[in-house]
């Protein structure tokens with residue numbers, strides 16, 4: 001049996017020491033198959049970026065294992081580890097911070113192409129750089145080769161980041177809030193470009209976003225994984241999560257979608273959180289960490305036991321023994 005492309009097994013990540021220590025990611029397990037598109041969603045600070053950075057090999061785990069094509073990335077020899085680091089690329093939220101301001105687009109693309117043997121010589125690397133600029137819809141490509149990051153718009157910079165990631169022919173891309181900083185008007189064209197890469201380059205995606213409407217758009221054929229305060233609280237096929245969310249937190253996230261998306265908002269979900277405040281990672285509530293905000297919390301159960309993710313027949317799994325079997329009540333508006 002082919003192993004998943006990438007797998008997290010009971011991965012935990014702690015930052016800091018002593019009383020200041022926080023557990024940003026708490027014992028999560030996740031399998032992503034080759035060709036899948038998975039969206040990791042949740043509010044700011046729930047551990048999405050930390051998870052993505054660990055998967056890209058940019059942060060060590062505190063405990064647990066990350067397996068790439070079935071092999072623990074910490075047991076790889078130098079050559080295989082380098083191959084893993086090339087295979088997994090990350091696209092950050094802020095392309096301005098991740099692009100070197102002193103380099104032209106030509107340098108940013110030609111250098112990795114030559115360094116990683118993706119082109120035989122300089123002219124081959126330039127040809128490939130031009131092709132990649134066209135792939136990311138920066139045309140006419142020649143006009144962009146000598147530009148510096150500050151001469152590009154936010155959307156164009158993000159396209160250069162994507163082209164740069166593609167120079168090493170990755171199999172897995174972590175797109176961390178990759179379209180959040182660009183204007184809404186060009187968000188869709190960026191998303192469409194990323195979607196095209198799934199097919200054209202056979203890339204598997206982990207798309208990290210706080211916005212369920214984006215997750216729905218990007219991963220309708222894929223899966224949504226919902227994180228809350230470092231834990232996975234629900235996961236499943238996107239259509240099921242969007243139309244029939246079971247965890248009260250997922251329901252609250254959906255109810256908060258501001259976009260005029262008729263599929264997300266034509267029926268209002270009946271959920272009124274007890275508190276809008278997210279607890280601090282420094283003082284996590286016992287039991288289910290969502291219980292102080294949850295309208296369905298059962299005293300003696302939810303404030304005591306940490307719920308496990310359990311599969312549900314409709315697809316995916318839910319970490320809420322109280323609500324997992326209950327479709328939400330909807331009211332027509």
Ligand SMILES: Nc1ncnc2c1ncn2[C@@H]1O[C@H](COP(=O)(O)OP(=O)(O)OP(=O)(O)O)[C@@H](O)[C@H]1O
Pocket residue numbers: 015016022024042043044045046047048049050051210281
């Ligand atoms: N290098 C670090 N040192 C200390 N704490 C960190 C570090 N990186 C992240 N954290 C903490 O870990 C928690 C999770 O952060 P993370 O960036 O993974 O969340 P997120 O869901 O991606 O949120 P955002 O969308 O705001 O980036 C936060 O409380 C954050 O302050």
